[in-house]
Amino acid sequence: MFIIFIPISILASLAEKINKILDNKAPFLEVLEYYGNFTLVLGNILMPILLFLSIIFFTTRLTERSEIVAMLSSGVSFNRFLRPYFIGATIIAILIFLMGSFIVPNASVQYHEFEYDYFHKGRNDRQTRNIFNQINNQDYVYVSFFDPNRNIGYYFTFEHFNEDQTLDYKITSTNIKWVPVDTIYSLTSYTKRKFRAGKEIIEKKRKLDTLFNFTIDDLMPVSYIAETKNLFELNEFIDDQQRRGASNVNVYILAKYKRWALPISAYILTIIAVSVASIKRRGGMGVTLAFGMFIGFIYVFFERIFGVLAKQADFSPLMAILIPNVLFGILAFIMLQRAKR
Numbered sequence: 001m002f003i004i005f006i007p008i009s010i011l012a013s014l015a016e017k018i019n020k021i022l023d024n025k026a027p028f029l030e031v032l033e034y035y036g037n038f039t040l041v042l043g044n045i046l047m048p049i050l051l052f053l054s055i056i057f058f059t060t061r062l063t064e065r066s067e068i069v070a071m072l073s074s075g076v077s078f079n080r081f082l083r084p085y086f087i088g089a090t091i092i093a094i095l096i097f098l099m100g101s102f103i104v105p106n107a108s109v110q111y112h113e114f115e116y117d118y119f120h121k122g123r124n125d126r127q128t129r130n131i132f133n134q135i136n137n138q139d140y141v142y143v144s145f146f147d148p149n150r151n152i153g154y155y156f157t158f159e160h161f162n163e164d165q166t167l168d169y170k171i172t173s174t175n176i177k178w179v180p181v182d183t184i185y186s187l188t189s190y191t192k193r194k195f196r197a198g199k200e201i202i203e204k205k206r207k208l209d210t211l212f213n214f215t216i217d218d219l220m221p222v223s224y225i226a227e228t229k230n231l232f233e234l235n236e237f238i239d240d241q242q243r244r245g246a247s248n249v250n251v252y253i254l255a256k257y258k259r260w261a262l263p264i265s266a267y268i269l270t271i272i273a274v275s276v277a278s279i280k281r282r283g284g285m286g287v288t289l290a291f292g293m294f295i296g297f298i299y300v301f302f303e304r305i306f307g308v309l310a311k312q313a314d315f316s317p318l319m320a321i322l323i324p325n326v327l328f329g330i331l332a333f334i335m336l337q338r339a340k341r
Contacts, residue, residue: 001050001057002043009042010035017119024118034114037107044099048262049296051092052269055085056292059277060285068278078340082274089270093263100259101231108227128220134244135214138162143176146220151178156187158212169194173208178216184209226255234259254310254317261321265303268325268332269296275335299328 014035021031062068071081131143131153144155156176160168173187190208194201221241222228229237234256241249276292302324310320 001054002047005046005050006039006043010038013038020119026114026118030114033110037111037114040099040104040107041111044096044104044262047092047096047099048265048269049300051089051266052273052292052296053289055270055273056277056289057285059274060288063278063280063288064284066280085270085274086267089266093266096266097259097263100262105228105230105233108224112222112224112228131220133214136243138168139213141214148216148220151180151216152176167195179209182209183211185212226252231256231259248311250314250317251311254307254320257317257321258307261325264325265299268328269299271332271336272296272299272328275332275339278339295331299324302327 026034059068068081072078128146128148129144131141131146133141135141138161140159140161142155142157143153146153153176154174156171156173158171160170162168170193171187172191172193174189175187177186177188179186187208187210188206190205192203194203225237226234234252238249238252238256241252272295273292276295277288281287281291306315306320306323309315310317
C-alpha cells in the first residue's frame with residue numbers, strides 16, 4: 001500500500017508544483033531531497049490509513065474464500081484469530097511513534113524550508129503582528145509589527161521587573177532592527193525610563209546599538225516549529241512557551257499529543273478494519289472496501305475538526321485528541337463484538 005500510494009502522491013504534488021519549481025529555478029538535488037523528506041512526512045501521517053486499507057484488502061480476501069469460517073469452525077477462537085493483527089499493529093505503532101518523534105522532525109526542517117523558499121515566496125511563516133512574549137520571569141517584550149524580510153520591528157517595548165515584580169525600567173523605540181553581522185540590535189528613537197525610589201529617570205537617544213537576552217526566533221517561532229523538534233526538544237519548547245505566556249501554545253501541545261495519538265489510531269483502525277472485513281457482504285470486496293474507507297475517513301475528518309478547534313479556539317488540545325479516539329474506540333469495540341457473533 002505504501003509503495004502504491006506514495007509514488008502517486010509524489011506525482012500529484014509534482015504535477016501541481018512543477019511550474020513553481022521551474023520558475024524559481026530550484027536545484028535538482030534540492031528537489032530530490034524535498035521529495036525524500038515529503039515521503040517521510042506524508043508516509044508517517046498516512047501509515048495508520050495504509051495499515052487500515054491493507055487489513056481490509058487482506059481480510060476481505062480471506063472472508064470471500066471462507067477461510068475465516070474454516071478457521072473458526074476448526075476450533076480457533078476469534079481472539080486467537082485477531083492476535084497476528086495486533087502483533088502487526090504493534091509493530092506499525094512503534095514505527096509510527098519512533099518516526100514521528102525522532103526521524104520526521106529532522107525531515108520537516110528541510111521540507112518546510114523548501115516549501116517557503118520556492119512555493120510560498122512572500123508568505124510569512126511566522127506571527128508578525130502584535131507580538132508579546134515573556135522572555136523570563138522578569139523580562140517582557142512587545143512589538144507591534146515585525147518584518148522578517150528586513151529584520152525590523154516597529155513600536156518596540158521592553159520591560160524589566162524586579163524580584164518583587166515592581167517595574168525596574170522600561171525601554172521603548174519606534175523600531176528595532178536585528179543586525180546579524182554584528183549580532184546586535186539597533187534601536188531608533190530610543191527611550192529608557194528607570195524607576196528609582198519613587199522617581200523616574202529618563203534617558204533618550206536618537207539611535208542605540210545594544211544586546212538583549214532574546215533572539216528573533218524567541219520572538220517569532222516559525223509556524224511549523226513544533227513539527228521540527230524531536231520528542232524531548234518539543235517538551236522543553238512547550239515548557240518554555242508556557243512560561244513565556246505564548247498565545248499559540250495550544251498548537252504545540254496539540255502537536256505533542258498527536259505523536260502519542262497516531263500510534264493508538266493504528267490499533268483502533270485495525271479493530272475497525274478486521275470487524276468490517278471479516279463479515280461477508282453482498283457485492284464482495286468493492287462494497288467492503290467502500291464501507292471501510294467511509295468509516296476510516298470519517299475518523300480522520302473528526303481528528304481534523306477537533307484539531308482545528310484546538311488551534312483556533314480555546315479548546316483543550318487533550319480533549320481534541322481524546323474525543324475522536326474515544327468515540328471511534330467505542331465504535332471499534334461494538335463492531336468487534338458484532339463480528340465475533
